[in-house]
Every structure is written in structure tokens, then in C-alpha cells.
Amino acid sequence: MEHRRSEQAFRAAQKVMPGGVSSPVRAFGSVGGTPVFMKAGYGAEVTDVDGNRYIDMLSSWGPLILGHAEPKVMRAMYAGFGGTSFGAPTPNETRLAKMLVEALPSVEMVRFVSSGTEATMSALRLARAATGRDKIVKFAGCYHGHVDALLVQAGSGVATLGLPDSPGVTKGTSGDTIVVPYNSIDGVKEAFAAEGDKIAAVIVEPVAANMGVVPPASGFLEELRTITEQNGALLIFDEVVTGFRVGYSGAQGMFDIDPDLTILGKVIGGGLPIGAYGGRKDLMSQIAPSGPVYQAGTLAGNPMSVAAGIGTIRGIQRFASAPGGADDPAGLYAHLDRLTGHLVEGLQERGKRAGIPLTFQRIGSMFTLFFKDGPVGNLQEAKESDTQRFGRFFHAMLNEGVYWPPSQFEAVFLSAAHSAQHVDDVVAAAGRALERIG
Ligand SMILES: Cc1ncc(COP(=O)(O)O)c(C=O)c1O
Known part of the structure; x- marks a missing residue:
């Protein structure tokens, strides 16, 4: 995947903005490499300045519950x-x-x-x-x-x-x-x-x-x-x-x-x-x-x-295709819960196949895949995660066309724009990524 324009954009940004970004985690500090500069987003997908498309698992750190440019x-x-x-x-x-x-x-x-x-x-x-x-x-x-x-x-x-x-x-x-x-x-x-x-x-x-x-x-x-x-x-x-x-x-x-x-x-x-x-x-x-x-x-x-x-x-409120009917606000949440549940199940299964210890913690449409064994109840336990391995996973996913949050200590957010096909694609991508990073 070509990132030439992002690299150029990052060099230019670093000259006039501290770390080249407006908020620290965007700089990929904890996963290494050059941040991807975005150009457009529609639905559950974003396009970077080099024209690469990604399934977006960030949803702008949570706000975009209906997806991009809804x-x-x-x-x-x-x-x-x-x-x-x-x-x-x-x-x-x-x-x-x-x-x-x-x-x-x-x-x-x-x-x-x-x-x-x-x-x-x-x-x-x-x-x-x-x-x-x-x-x-x-x-x-x-x-x-x-x-x-x-x-x-x-x-x-x-x-x-x-x-x-x-x-x-x-x-x-x-x-x-x-x-x-x-x-x-x-x-x-x-x-x-x-x-x-x-x-x-x-x-x-x-x-x-x-x-x-x-x-x-x-x-x-x-x-x-x-x-x-x-x-x-x-x-x-x-x-x-x-x-x-x-x-x-x-x-x-x-x-x-x-x-x-x-x-x-x-x-x-x-x-x-x-x-x-x-x-x-x-x-x-x-x-x-x-x-x-x-x-x-x-x-x-x-x-x-x-x-x-x-x-x-x-x-x-109007999310129409959800169980519970058009005007049932719970409709969207039931839908997102099910969709995210499928995603996590798929990822769990791929993690097992690759033999990598993973812990998933999820509430509704937000979850974290921790690279560690056993539940995380506080910061100390979160810090036991293998952040090096997470970094390799992040980059492998990026190459697969999936934009995962660029830190182990952040959440994935799904939106109403994510489809069952997106979920299948992410699971397949994660399967290949996990096999590759070992
Ligand atoms: C729980 C929580 N509170 C407050 C904030 C700060 O919000 P903002 O970034 O809009 O200042 C954040 C940002 O991520 C957050 O996650």
C-alpha cells in the first residue's frame, strides 16, 4: 500500500505543528510509522490522500455513530x-x-x-x-x-x-x-x-x-x-x-x-x-x-x-432497519450490539487459530482487543498487554485496508454504516494479520 502523499503531508505538518498533528494519538506514536492523512469519509469507509480506502474502525473516536457524512x-x-x-x-x-x-x-x-x-x-x-x-x-x-x-x-x-x-x-x-x-x-x-x-x-x-x-x-x-x-x-x-x-x-x-x-x-x-x-x-x-x-x-x-x-x-431515533421498529431508539443499539458481537466472535476465533493470547472487552458497539491473557479490570492490568504485538497488528490491518485505532489503549467503535459484509471483511483481514504477526 502506497503512502507517499501521507509521508509528504506529515513532513510538511511537522514543520508548523508540534508532532505534525492537532491531537497526540493521531501521530501513531505508540504504533510507529507515518500517520495516514485522510481526505474523505463516507459511511463506514475512509479514503486517505494517496487514494487508499479503509474500513474505518475508529468512527472519529466515537462520535460518528451513524457513520461518515450520513x-x-x-x-x-x-x-x-x-x-x-x-x-x-x-x-x-x-x-x-x-x-x-x-x-x-x-x-x-x-x-x-x-x-x-x-x-x-x-x-x-x-x-x-x-x-x-x-x-x-x-x-x-x-x-x-x-x-x-x-x-x-x-x-x-x-x-x-x-x-x-x-x-x-x-x-x-x-x-x-x-x-x-x-x-x-x-x-x-x-x-x-x-x-x-x-x-x-x-x-x-x-x-x-x-x-x-x-x-x-x-x-x-x-x-x-x-x-x-x-x-x-x-x-x-x-x-x-x-x-x-x-x-x-x-x-x-x-x-x-x-x-x-x-x-x-x-x-x-x-x-x-x-x-x-x-x-x-x-x-x-x-x-x-x-x-x-x-x-x-x-x-x-x-x-x-x-x-x-x-x-x-x-x-x-429513526433507524429503520433495526428490530424494535422505526421509532424505537433501542433499535439501533440492539442492531449494533448484534453486529459487534459477530465481529468479536469472528476475531476471537481467528485469534485462537493463530495461537495468540487475546482478551476482548466489549459493551455494545465499542470494544478493545487486548493482546494479553485474562480480563482487564484496571489500568495496571491493561498495561500488561503486549503493545509491540499490538503495533504489528495495527500495521498489518492498515495494509489489509482496515483502519484500527492506533493505540492498544483505545476502543473500536462501530456505526450504523458498518454492514455484515464489513464485519466479514474485517474478520478475514484480522485472520491474515494475526497469522502474519505471530
Ligand atoms: C471520557 C472522555 N471524557 C472527556 C474527553 C475529552 O473530550 P474532548 O476531546 O472533546 O475535549 C474524552 C476524549 O476522548 C473522553 O474520552
Whole structure:
């Protein structure tokens, strides 16, 4: 497969952009080689600048649940706005807000921002203001955007005070963050025993997707709800990935738990820049201008982003070919669950044939293929994966015309545009790739 134009594009980009990219993982740092520069996407397929076509398993890191350039989303985007930005309210913001409020059980009001990072940052500010406390509990391996206070790494095993994970993050900022291993209720209890009256919130990916897919252990989320309630702290679900992805009412619907605040992004913008945070009215009313907690944005609630979000959610609602009928929002999710299930079964079988130890972790249409034996419940276990072998797999798949996420610690996302034929093609490609990498 020829990548001459991508190589040229990468050389040019590196001269004027750090690492040649706008977001680090795009640079193929953990798999090596030259990133593929994209030109176009339609349905489940993307084309690079050299004209190579790939089945896309990334879906732009999750947002494109209906696939690339889905006609209804494109139409909504072009029809739904009369300009790129007004700096004034538009009715579509209210329409999208209503859709979110109706879909997500715990959300009574939302505020739109421009990215998931911004939504996290704003939700933490609100949590601190509402509780009058400073500390935040986060879980190792959960990513909530590049928010200073959350760019901290895990200590070993037990709850530890966070140390900055990046130069430029002050110890003062990260010092208010307590890092606990994912799925460790003991760690959370320890944190509350030590600092309970200072903890404003526990923030969690209800299904972790940034150390590869790691589902919550049975009872984990329920315990978080109980402990936070008992201690007067807020529970924040970061549903940037899981919102409208694992189900129409997100992970909170799937696990039947009401967090105090919810962070959203990705699917709700249909591939355009967006973020949102929402929750109970009494909390959200504390945001300016109805309350004293300041938060603002020149492009917040951008007309194109909210129109694409409305188009996407309508597309989810109307997905016609799914069981459950045209208007059953569960229809799309049942379909994607089945399709992704077939894919994972096929991959498992090919992995066995090649004699390579693999672990698959999947919720609905998102999954990670870990190059290791045995389940992954936290970051430490995820790190036991054979990342060298993953890198070889990634490149072998690329050569086969399958664009897999370029890191072991990311998730594959399927979309409504993936067909049974795509699934068969990916399984066949993976079979050849696994035999080749040994
Ligand atoms: C769970 C989660 N939260 C927050 C973010 C940050 O969102 P954004 O990249 O839009 O800032 C991400 C990004 O991947 C994410 O996966």
C-alpha cells in the first residue's frame, strides 16, 4: 500500500505543528510509522490522500455513530443554521437540550460548551462551588480531557495524592486530585476515610474507554453512588464516550444510576466540536447567568454543531432497519450490539487459530482487543498487554485496508454504516494479520 502523499503531508505538518498533528494519538506514536492523512469519509469507509480506502474502525473516536457524512446529519447541518456563529441564542440549542434532557434520566438542564475537556473543567468548578469543597476523586486510566487537575497519574494500588502527569501542571492544581484504581471500592473508601469532608466529587467514566474498554465491576457504580451520597459529595459521570453510544440513555440508563452531574460530547455533536454538562436543576441553576458560577464560550452551542447533533439523535431515533421498529431508539443499539458481537466472535476465533493470547472487552458497539491473557479490570492490568504485538497488528490491518485505532489503549467503535459484509471483511483481514504477526 502506497503512502507517499501521507509521508509528504506529515513532513510538511511537522514543520508548523508540534508532532505534525492537532491531537497526540493521531501521530501513531505508540504504533510507529507515518500517520495516514485522510481526505474523505463516507459511511463506514475512509479514503486517505494517496487514494487508499479503509474500513474505518475508529468512527472519529466515537462520535460518528451513524457513520461518515450520513445524509440526514449533513442535511440537518446545512438546513438547520443560517450562519456559522451568532454569539446569540438559537432555537436549535433548546431543541438539542430538550433531546438530552428527555434521553438522560438524571439530566434536568444542560449547558453547551465546545469540547469534552471544557465540559469536565466546568463541571468540576460547579461541583466545587456547590459543595464548598476542593478535592476531586478520579480513577487511574480514566481520561476526562486535558483538564489540568485531572492530568495526574495513579500511585500504586491504594489511593494516592495525584502527581502531575504533564509538565506545566502545577502541584497545587493536581494536589487536590486523589487518584484511585478503577473498580476499587476499597480505594474509594480509603480516600473518603482520609479526606471525606474535603471531597467535592467523584468523577468516573461509567464504562472506561481510555485504557481500552474496561466495564465497571458488578456493584462498582452503585457503591460510588452510595458513598458519595453518604459523604455529601457529588457523583459525576463522564459520558463523553458512553452518551448515546452504549444506549439511548447512556451508561446511566444501562446501569440505572442517577449521577448528580453528567458530562457529554462526541455523539451529541455528530462529529462537530461540542461538549455539554448537565444535571439536576438545583445544581445547574448555580451556573451564570442564573447563578454565581461563571462559565462562558464565544462558540458555545455553535449552530452547526447543535444542528449536526440534532440530526444524529434523530437518525438514532429513526433507524429503520433495526428490530424494535422505526421509532424505537433501542433499535439501533440492539442492531449494533448484534453486529459487534459477530465481529468479536469472528476475531476471537481467528485469534485462537493463530495461537495468540487475546482478551476482548466489549459493551455494545465499542470494544478493545487486548493482546494479553485474562480480563482487564484496571489500568495496571491493561498495561500488561503486549503493545509491540499490538503495533504489528495495527500495521498489518492498515495494509489489509482496515483502519484500527492506533493505540492498544483505545476502543473500536462501530456505526450504523458498518454492514455484515464489513464485519466479514474485517474478520478475514484480522485472520491474515494475526497469522502474519505471530
Ligand atoms: C471520557 C472522555 N471524557 C472527556 C474527553 C475529552 O473530550 P474532548 O476531546 O472533546 O475535549 C474524552 C476524549 O476522548 C473522553 O474520552
